[in-house]
Amino acid sequence: MTHPVIPYVVAALLFGIGTFGVLRRRNAILLLMSVELMLNAVNLVLVTASVTVRGVLAAAGAAGATGQVFVLFIIVIAAAEVGVGLAIVLQLYRLQGSAEVDGVPLAEPEPSLADPEPSLADPEPSLAGPEPSLAGPEPERLREVAP
Amino acid sequence: MTVADVLLLGLGAVAVGAGLCVVTTAHLVRAGLYLVVCLGALAGMFLVLTAELVAWVQVLIYVGAVVVLLLFAVMLTRAPIGASRDLDRPVWPGLLIGGGAGLGLAGLFVDAFRWTSVALPAEPGGAGALGGEIFRSWVLPFEVLSVLLLAALVGAIIVSRPDVGAAR
Numbered sequence: 001m002t003h004p005v006i007p008y009v010v011a012a013l014l015f016g017i018g019t020f021g022v023l024r025r026r027n028a029i030l031l032l033m034s035v036e037l038m039l040n041a042v043n044l045v046l047v048t049a050s051v052t053v054r055g056v057l058a059a060a061g062a063a064g065a066t067g068q069v070f071v072l073f074i075i076v077i078a079a080a081e082v083g084v085g086l087a088i089v090l091q092l093y094r095l096q097g098s099a100e101v102d103g104v105p106l107a108e109p110e111p112s113l114a115d116p117e118p119s120l121a122d123p124e125p126s127l128a129g130p131e132p133s134l135a136g137p138e139p140e141r142l143r144e145v146a147p
Numbered sequence: 148m149t150v151a152d153v154l155l156l157g158l159g160a161v162a163v164g165a166g167l168c169v170v171t172t173a174h175l176v177r178a179g180l181y182l183v184v185c186l187g188a189l190a191g192m193f194l195v196l197t198a199e200l201v202a203w204v205q206v207l208i209y210v211g212a213v214v215v216l217l218l219f220a221v222m223l224t225r226a227p228i229g230a231s232r233d234l235d236r237p238v239w240p241g242l243l244i245g246g247g248a249g250l251g252l253a254g255l256f257v258d259a260f261r262w263t264s265v266a267l268p269a270e271p272g273g274a275g276a277l278g279g280e281i282f283r284s285w286v287l288p289f290e291v292l293s294v295l296l297l298a299a300l301v302g303a304i305i306v307s308r309p310d311v312g313a314a315r
Contacts, residue, residue, distance in 0.1 A: 007159065009257060012255075013249045020246065021170030037169065051196045079212060100233075
């Protein structure tokens with residue numbers, strides 16, 4: 001016998017913590033970690049629901065472990081999300097010299113410019129001010145290692 | 148209060164505490180390590196809830212692969228080893244919305260479930276039961292998911308290679 005309210009409340013608190021992290025953190029990697037917290041809160045809700053209503057579902061003739069199957073699916077999707085997110089974070093770092101999401105230019109670059117990405121290539125001085133020497137050689141080094 | 152309740156309370160407290168550390172610490176690497184603690188405690192909760200296969204998959208994929216990927220990202224973006232001061236935005240909007248969402252959902256659950264108790268299933272959700280379920284009822288989502296993984300793989304390669312699809 002167990003009280004299902006305990007894991008449910010833990011999941012709700014974890015989801016709130018994840019939301020807080022997404023809104024508060026400025027670094028893209030910490031943002032990804034907060035998203036993982038939210039996904040895990042949902043996983044906990046699904047597992048608890050699957051375990052606690054299984055008897056009812058089995059009595060009704062339906063399948064019993066559907067929630068756990070969904071949790072497996074969510075874990076796979078989270079792994080794919082982290083892979084793509086990591087690629088995007090590295091590209092962001094290569095472009096602007098830091099992994100901070102506040103400096104991402106959201107507007108489309110002007111199509112008539114000759115140089116295709118001037119607004120992306122030069123980071124804002126307030127963000128990358130202390131480390132231009134760090135940001136400078138990095139793209140070359142990454143590009144050499146990549147193939 | 149049974150043994151399962153005590154275990155769930157303890158592991159849940161560890162998970163919530165480690166989660167709080169993840170979103171408040173000023174060290175990037177420590178945030179990743181706290182995330183390991185949080186996900187491990189969640190895997191323990193899955194075990195207590197008799198979701199055995201899910202717990203081991205959680206340990207394998209989350210604690211193993213995802214956290215390692217995140218730590219790789221920390222290293223590849225040359226994060227500072229010590230504390231960094233500029234990781235955070237002002238705290239109030241996040242506290243308002245995150246705390247509101249968390250406490251609101253918790254209140255909803257408490258109101259819905261009160262202190263009812265449920266018998267845990269006798270047989271754990273092992274690979275046999277879950278495999279039967281996946282391949283009987285959920286074959287199509289399973290296959291779509293494999294295509295999604297392939298798409299994510301190709302997408303990650305294309306995004307991270309500067310010479311593919313570059314502006315000409």
